Amino acid sequence: MKKEMIKLLLSHNVISEEEAERLDLINDESIEESIKELGFGKTEHITKEKICENLETEERANEILCFRKVFSTNSIAKFLANHSAEEGTVLISEIQTNARGRLGKKWEAPDGGIWMSLILRPNVPPARIGLITLATGVAIAKSIRSLGVDAKIKWPNDVLIHGNKISGVLTEVNATFNEIDWIVVGIGIDSNLKLEDFSEDIRIGTTTLTEELPTKTDENELIAIFLNEFEKVYQLYKNGEIETILKDWRDLSDTIGKYVNITQTGGKITQGYVVGINNVGSLIIERQDGTLEKIISGELRTVE
Known part of the structure; x- marks a missing residue:
């Protein structure tokens, strides 16, 4: 990691509240000790060097920052x-102490998972922002499927195995009406974890690669596989080849064809069959009266 970036993080107290209390004791001369003290020292499982061994493109290796523990890679x-x-x-942490999910949901990120965030600056219309979450889901699902498990995508931001969540995406954006400054895409994958590593309320509807596979997952290799897959879909995204992304998403969807209940912002509830997604990633619902409704965002629950 560049020293300038480390100093920037330290000087603005963005590492964690607990660590920030010690910042007054830190000066530029002791920057290397500061890194170690604040948790930026040697990671135990994940390293840039091991990730890069399996990367197919140098573009994703531009700046890979690996942390032992931070409060939130997205922040x-x-x-x-x-x-x-x-x-x-790319920011990767072996532990996050204050992770969060979509709509402010609680998210636990203990040691043994893959917790990462990507900084993107695509020159695309802001109307295309929603598609990056779907594109990321495609990359995650393909990465996990390469391990021999049947990963599927649940709209808008989850990846499932046998109906249980294995991964999630949190997309945050800084944009104007006319252009995107940046997109931060947060990814969590429950890799070398057991269900008992999570609190009881998180365990319901959750799975891990430990639960699904007979052997331990090489996290560095899986991160590289994901970054390789993401690079392919991101190039499609930037080039406007949206239909290719949507075809992959439909092929991997766990949502299309199901009867669902969607709670939208403001509390509006829509029920109906999912018949597809449009070219900006909105879900298309066929209601009981046969009319169609476009859902831009919301909390989806399958109705059995």
Whole structure:
């Protein structure tokens, strides 16, 4: 990691509240000790070097930052994005102490999972923002399927195995009406974890690669596989080849064809069969009266 970036993080107290209490004791001369003290030292499982062994493109290796423990990779990524961090910067932490999911949901990120954020600066219309979550879901599902498990995508941001969540995506954006400054895409994959590593309320509807596979997952290799898959779909995204992304998403969908209940922002509830998605990633629902409704965002629950 660049010293300038480390100093920036330290000087703005963005590492964690607990660690920030010690910042007054830190000065530029002791920066290397500061890194170690604040948890930026040697990671135990994940390293840039091992990830890069399996990367097919150098673009994703532009700036890979591996942390032992931070409070939120997305929060740090947003901070760095606002301070001119490069397109393609990847932040990975073995532990997150204050992880969060979509709509402010609780998210646990203990040791043994893959918790990462990507900083993107695509030159695309802001109307295309919603598609990056779907594209990321495609990359995650393909990565997990490469391990021999039947991963599927649940709209808008989850990846499932046998109906249980294995991964999620949190997309955050800074944009105007006319252009995108940055997109931060947060990814969590429950890899080398057991269900008992999570609190009881999180275990319901959750699975892990430990539960699904007979052997331990090489996390560095899986991260590289994901970054390779993401690079392919991201190039399609930037080039406007949206139909290819949507075809992959439909092929991997766990949502299309199901009867669902969707709670939208403001509390509006829509029920009906999912008949597809449109070219900006909105879900198309056929209601009981036969009319169609476009859902831009919401909390989806399958009705058995």
